[in-house]
Amino acid sequence: MSEVTSISAADLYAEIGRGSVPYILDVRNQDEFAAWQVEGPAPVATKNVPIWLAVEDVENLAQEIPENSVVVCAHGNGSAMLIEMLKDEGRHVRNLEGGTAAWAELVIPKELPGMPDGVLGWQIQRPSKACISYVFGSDGGNAVVVDPARFPEPYESLAAAHSMTITHVLDTHVHADHISGGPDLAMRTGASYHLPVEDAGPKVPWPNEPLADGQEIDLGTTKVHAFAIKMPGHTPGTTCLHLPGVFLLTGDTVFVRGVGRPDLTGKADELAKELFHTVHDRLQPLDPNTMILPAHWSTEAEIGADGLVATTLAHIFESTLMNEDDMETFVQEIVGTLPSAPDTYDTIRAVNAGKVVSAEEIEFLEIGKNQCAASTTVG
Ligand SMILES: [Fe+2]
Numbered sequence: 001m002s003e004v005t006s007i008s009a010a011d012l013y014a015e016i017g018r019g020s021v022p023y024i025l026d027v028r029n030q031d032e033f034a035a036w037q038v039e040g041p042a043p044v045a046t047k048n049v050p051i052w053l054a055v056e057d058v059e060n061l062a063q064e065i066p067e068n069s070v071v072v073c074a075h076g077n078g079s080a081m082l083i084e085m086l087k088d089e090g091r092h093v094r095n096l097e098g099g100t101a102a103w104a105e106l107v108i109p110k111e112l113p114g115m116p117d118g119v120l121g122w123q124i125q126r127p128s129k130a131c132i133s134y135v136f137g138s139d140g141g142n143a144v145v146v147d148p149a150r151f152p153e154p155y156e157s158l159a160a161a162h163s164m165t166i167t168h169v170l171d172t173h174v175h176a177d178h179i180s181g182g183p184d185l186a187m188r189t190g191a192s193y194h195l196p197v198e199d200a201g202p203k204v205p206w207p208n209e210p211l212a213d214g215q216e217i218d219l220g221t222t223k224v225h226a227f228a229i230k231m232p233g234h235t236p237g238t239t240c241l242h243l244p245g246v247f248l249l250t251g252d253t254v255f256v257r258g259v260g261r262p263d264l265t266g267k268a269d270e271l272a273k274e275l276f277h278t279v280h281d282r283l284q285p286l287d288p289n290t291m292i293l294p295a296h297w298s299t300e301a302e303i304g305a306d307g308l309v310a311t312t313l314a315h316i317f318e319s320t321l322m323n324e325d326d327m328e329t330f331v332q333e334i335v336g337t338l339p340s341a342p343d344t345y346d347t348i349r350a351v352n353a354g355k356v357v358s359a360e361e362i363e364f365l366e367i368g369k370n371q372c373a374a375s376t377t378v379g
Contacts, residue, residue, distance in 0.1 A: 004080045006095040007070060009106040013127055016040025017307070023069035025061070025093070027051040027079055028100065036368045038072055038096070038103055039127060041303045051078045055085065062089035075099040104128045104366065107154045109135075110307050114246060114291060119219045120162065121247070123293060123308055124154065129178050130297045130369050132309055134241075134249060137164040137220030144168040144217060145191075146241060146249060147295050150181040150366070152188055159189075166191045168217060171352070172251035172295060173235040174199035176264045176345040177370035179362055180352045183208075196237025199265075205354040211239050219243065231282060233275025234260030234372065236267070247291040248313070252372045253278060255294045256302040256311045259321070261374040263338055264345055272331040279322055279330075288314035298373045334374045342371055 007015070015021045017040055024046040026033050033048040051073060054061055065086075073079040076099040083095050096103065106128065112121035115136075124133045126149050135158055137143030143164035145155050159166050166189040171182045173196060183206040186193035197210045211217070211228035218225045226243040234252040241249045252260035253275065262271035290313040297309045304310065316322055324330040344365050351357055351365065 004083045004095050005092070006076070006080075006097040008097050009102045010108070012038070012070060012096055012103075013040050013106060013108060016044050017042055021068075021070055022066040023047070024072055025049060025054070025065055025069055026072045027054050027082060028072070028074055032074070032100075036100075036128065038100065039130075039300065039369075041127075041300055041307060043300065051082065054082050058082070058085045059089055062086050062091040065091065065093060067092055069093040070096055072096045072103075073099045075101050100128075105151055107133075107149060107151070109154065109158060112247070112291075112293075112308070112310075113306075116219075116224050116243070116246065118221050119224050121219075122158065123310065124149075124158075125309065128369070129366070131178055132293075132295050132297070134293065135159075136226075137162065137166075139163065141165075141220045142167040142218065143220050144170065144241075145182075145185060146170045147172055147175070147251070148181040148185050150179045150184070150362075152181055152185045155181075155185055156189070164220060165189070168192055168194065170194045170211070170217075170239075170241070172196075172240050172249065173238040174349050174352045175252075176341070176349045176352075177296075177368075177372050179348060179366055194239075196235070196239050198232075198237030199235045200237075200353040203354070210237070213239070217241060229282065231278045233262055233271055233278045235265055236271065236274070242286075242290075245287045245290065247293055248283075248286065250292055250294045252295050254283065254292065254316055254322075255296060255298065255373055256292070256309055256316070258298065258373045259334065260372055261338055261341070262334060264341055264349070264372075268335045268338065269331060272334050273327060275334070276327045276330045280325075283313065284317065286313055288312065288317070292316055296370050296372050298370075338374055339371065342368065344368075 026048045071079040108125045109122045115121045122135045133148045134146040140163045143166045169182050169186040169191045193208045195208045213230040215228040216225040226241045229242040231253045238251045
């Protein structure tokens with residue numbers, strides 16, 4: 001068998017962004033494709049043809065797909081076989097190295113502009129789940145990691161590249177859509193781990209401490225500190241980070257377009273009211289130029305030309321929902337339009353609060369893009 005041309009997950013992401021991937025042929029089965037797909041920072045034509053059908057129909061497929069397309073399967077083996085067959089038909093396409101398993105682990109660090117002197121900041125995007133984590137630190141100093149994905153390596157290598165010691169790991173809330181890497185990263189690095197007790201309950205089986213509203217957190221250097229800010233609404237205990245006049249991490253409370261769904265802990269009405277107070281009492285008074293840095297995006301429309309999922313406080317208040325002054329109307333607009341939550345979310349929350357499950361179940365629980373936004377968009 002001759003060598004199959006392959007492309008790494010990171011290069012595929014970059015190429016999708018540049019618009020140079022003509023077509024993605026996903027040969028996983030239909031259920032797997034329906035659960036989640038390879039999506040980058042720009043739209044790309046994608047078609048699902050399960051491998052057995054693709055093999056049967058390889059002559060037509062070779063006519064149908066353009067040169068340089070990318071074939072995707074679960075681990076990159078079935079797709080490699082199909083690519084050989086397509087080559088025999090005169091069509092040269094590429095293989096996603098490691099398949100969707102590699103894509104699931106892909107994270108893209110993007111340096112944040114506008115940090116104060118001596119502070120570096122990165123937004124770390126995970127395309128398979130549209131999840132975002134953050135690292136702030138100083139060269140040769142310390143670092144804070146917020147909402148890490150479950151693979152510690154990207155955070156450890158970023159810290160190593162800048163000679164930073166990770167001293168604090170924060171989860172803004174008990175996540176329902178993905179398995180947190182926070183406890184593991186904190187244990188591996190010796191950092192303190194912070195998780196809101198209102199979300200997790202008092203009996204979390206690993207060392208942790210909640211952050212008090214207003215508590216100072218050094219951003220890698222004792223010269224610059226951010227403040228913990230309670231922002232309930234998506235969960236009762238969501239606690240974010242605020243560097244006045246510069247940035248506000250918003251967790252899943254507010255996104256570039258939309259707000260976090262308040263129903264995942266079973267208290268939709270109560271939390272929608274808390275969300276109203278967070279928006280009006282905590283966010284509205286802040287500097288309108290504050291950079292809003294959320295923990296998710298829902299569609300690629302939320303990714304800016306600079307590749308960042310970020311906006312200003314002023315921009316999020318351009319929507320009518322965020323300016324709704326009547327609490328009952330605000331609550332109704334959100335609660336009345338909520339999509340149903342995925343079946344796995346209660347278990348994911350339990351795992352993130354300490355429930356132990358098998359490695360296979362973790363893989364299963366991690367499947368699929370986040371569904372943490374309320375369906376009421378505000379962009
Ligand atoms: Fe989430």
